[in-house]
Amino acid sequence: MVTHGRVELLAHPLSQKYLQMKWNSYGKYFHLANLLIYSIFLVFVTIYSSLMMNNIELEPGVNKSMSQYCNLGWDQLTHNLSQNHFAATNFRQDSCVERINRTTAILFCAGVIVVYILLNSMREMLQIYQQRLHYILETVNLISWVLYISALVMIVPAFRADGIITSIHYSAASIAVFLSWFRLLLFLQRFDQVGIYVVMFLEILQTLIKVLMVFSILIIAFGLAFYILLSKIIDPQPNHLSFSNIPMSLLRTFSMMLGELDVVGTYVNTYYRxxxxVPMTSFLILSVFMILMPILLMNLLIGLAVGDIESVRRNAQLKRLAMQVVLHTELERKLPHVWLQRVDKMELIEYPNEAKCKVGFCDFILRKWFSNPFTEDSAMDAISFDNNDDFINAELERQRRKLRDISRMLEQQHQLMRLIVQKMEIKTEADDVDEGISPNEIRSVVGSASAGTNRWNSPRIRNKLRAALSFNKSM
Known part of the structure; x- marks a missing residue:
């Protein structure tokens, strides 16, 4: 059902109850435990990044002339450079060396992060061995590996004796913090209420990426045009620095597509100064850009995002159910068979009219948001998979086609009967009179016809019919 996209079958109450039984038996316990362990890792990554930024010490670097500023600390250094224009001009990135103060809290957080990454790396290796090529095609697995590598690079200064921090560690820390919280968002896909919105967000993100890949041609076209027109301006303003090279020009073009045009500062002031x-060409290309990108393309993206929201909800619900199927399948492969036989049920009795037991507020919150992705008021029930009007129209069209086929078959049979009659030279009673049948036979035929008997009782007709029957038997 998952492979062929049979969402109606997955949404059937029997399939829902079967998956719900597996979820209540063992699925929710393993997933909640996995989420709890990951939340601990997320907390320590966040705490480590915060402690790292608050425990940075400065020491003199290669440029010894700025050593008096480096010994004052980061806040005092920023204040002095803002007051001293000459020092700010001569200050470089290598003027001071940044070191991390290796406190006990930082070392403890780094140790917890290392233990978590090692354990999960072993699990990922096992999944690579089991899934092989399918593992590589999953985007979540790629995100996990990038998260683990960036987190390891982030905590390297905590285990070094000198504790030097470079730009690589800053980049790794920013990537690790971002991906760790984004990974938490992916964990919420399996839960009720919130999971459907996460999957819809990812569906729209995929559509957005596809559209931007296609229309990136326009971004490159306008970016290169603006680079040629605005990069070599005498006495440039700060607005023109974003067009000083091709990568910055492409980035500025993308920001202009979102509405940050700055026409007055970039074009009008430069024109009057x-x-x-080339004013005419510049304003012409700017006008074309404003029509195509902020107006046309942005409205197209919005229309693709929210225009077919029912289809997005349907695909999102299918993915949620497919993830549940994959989760139970993987767990059944890893769990002992004896334990699975104990928790599986051969039958499940449902009492739809039975009054539900009352639960407390905490239990209600846990069940509604984190426990069961198969609630009775689930979003699957609200989705109409088949439009009634479309179904009726399709059924009517099918009946019309069937009637046309029947009419065509009757016409063919009628033509065939006419050919058979012509081939066998079967004639009517009027034709038999011309061939010399006596009037007495005609009277007997007419009398028998008036009495309700068969009108095909002429001797000549009976002989011809008898010959036809013998011919059919010989065939």
């Missing part, structure tokens, strides 16, 4: 080299 007589610094714009």
């Amino acid at each position: 007589d610094r714009l080299k």
Whole structure:
């Protein structure tokens, strides 16, 4: 059902109850335990990144002339450079060396992060051995490996004796913090109420990426055009620095697509200061850009995102159910067979009219948000998979086609009967009179016809019919 996208079968009450039985038996316990362990890792990653930024010490670097500023600390260094223009001009990145103060809290957080990454790396290796190529095609697995690698690079200064922090560690820390929280968002896909929105968000994200990949041609086209027109301006303003090279020009073009045009500062002031080299071409390309990108393309993206929301909800619900099926399948492969036989049920009795037991507020919150992705008021029930009007129209069209086929078959049979009659030279009673049948036979035929008997009782007709029957038997 998952492979062929049979969402109606997955949404059937029997399938829902079967998956619900597995979820209540063992699925929710393993998933909640996995979420709890990951939440601990997330907390320690966040705490480590915060402690790392608050425990940075400065020491003199290669540029010894700035050593008096490096010994004052980061806050005092920023204040002094803002007051001293000469020092700010001569200050470089290598003027001071940044070191992390290796406190007990930082070392403890780094140790917990290392233990978690080692255990999960072993689990990921086992999944690679089991799933092989399918493992590589999953985007979540790629995100996990990037998260683990960036987290390890982030905590390297905590285990070094000198504790030096470079730009690589800053980049790794930012990536690790972002991916760790984004991974938490992916964990919420399996839960009720919130999971459907997460999957819908990812569906729209995929559509957005596909559209942007197609229309990136326009971004490159306008970016190169703006680079040629605005990169070599005499006495440039700060607005023109974003067009000084091709990568920055492409980035500025993308931001302009979102509405940050800054027409007055970038074009109008430059035009009235007589610094714009080709005003007509510049304003022409800007006008075309404003029509195509902020108006046309942005409205297209919004329409694709929210236009077919029912289809997005249907695909999202299918993915949620498919994830439940994959979760139970993987767990059944890893859990002992004896334990699975104990928790599985051969039959499940449902009492729809039975009054539900009352639960407390905490139990209600846990059940509604984190326990069961198969609630009775689930979003699957609210989705109409088959439109009634479309179903009726399709059924009517099918009946019309069937009637046309029947009419065509009757016409063919009628033509065949006419050919058979012509081939066998079967004639009517009027034709037999011309061939010399006596009037007495005609009277007997007419009398028998008036009495309700068969009108095909002429001797000549009976002989011809008898010959036809013998011919059919010989065939």
